[in-house]
Amino acid sequence: MDKTDTLRRLRNVEGHLRGIERMVDEDAYCIDVIRQISAAQAALSRLNSRVLHEHLHSCLITAVRGEDPGERGRVVKEIGEVYEMASKV
Amino acid sequence: MDKTDTLRRLRNVEGHLRGIERMVDEDAYCIDVIRQISAAQAALSRLNSRVLHEHLHSCLITAVRGEDPGERGRVVKEIGEVYEMASKV
């Protein structure tokens, strides 16, 4: 179900990009292109946030409550990495 | 030519998103999905930056050097707006 929702959202952004390609092809005003690209990026940020939410409530909890310290360390480290990607450290 | 380059880059991101859809469909690891979505966003940021570069060197210069103060004000205001979008003020 969440997978269906993620796929639907990805396809929406894909459709949005095709719309932007048409705009560029028809020589739309640069600033309007930038605005549309920014809107597509914002949709991808919201999607990332949902994927992370699911991950935290399933994989992370399972790994941290599990008995493998290596696995636990790995999963926790990844959260730090995606946070840095989001804040572009 | 720049239009061709912009279109090629947009199609690349579109292809990237289709790849992410396949990953999601095949139950890829959430963190890998987030990493790929972040890479697609970074490609869109670089594209925005190129579109703005062209805009600054053509439309902005023409409008600011032109004799219509309304047009000049509008074009300058838009630069402030895309800057705020980029910094998510």
Added chain:
Amino acid sequence: MDKTDTLRRLRNVEGHLRGIERMVDEDAYCIDVIRQISAAQAALSRLNSRVLHEHLHSCLITAVRGEDPGERGRVVKEIGEVYEMASKV
């Protein structure tokens, strides 16, 4: 006047940081520290946006309307650079 406003805003963020130092010193909860640091960053983003606004309506217009193509090119290039900094390209 705008200078006074910029200085006042910078001093506010400075005071905010001193408050965060006190929080850290008194062993505040990590997430609360992150929230306050994010709020200070948002205040700096708003300030950057105001400084850019003034710059666009004064220096940029003067340089672009001026007769030195080197100066015009330099000022336009800088706008591209601060945009890239804001979008962390």
Added chain:
Amino acid sequence: MDKTDTLRRLRNVEGHLRGIERMVDEDAYCIDVIRQISAAQAALSRLNSRVLHEHLHSCLITAVRGEDPGERGRVVKEIGEVYEMASKV
């Protein structure tokens, strides 16, 4: 020790802001002010990333491995929130 490091970094950014105040007071070029403010923001992002790192390896692990599901849910939810703040969803 980590607390000492966090405090030292916060004081550095505070000192950086005071330097920017002097620049503004001496009528520095707007673009240079924007560059310095962006550098201060980047230092705060790196600091946030370190504070989160510590939090993940201590509080988060303790809460998720603990037996209080409410506490576990709260700590996991906060990670989603700081991620959204960083990506400005």
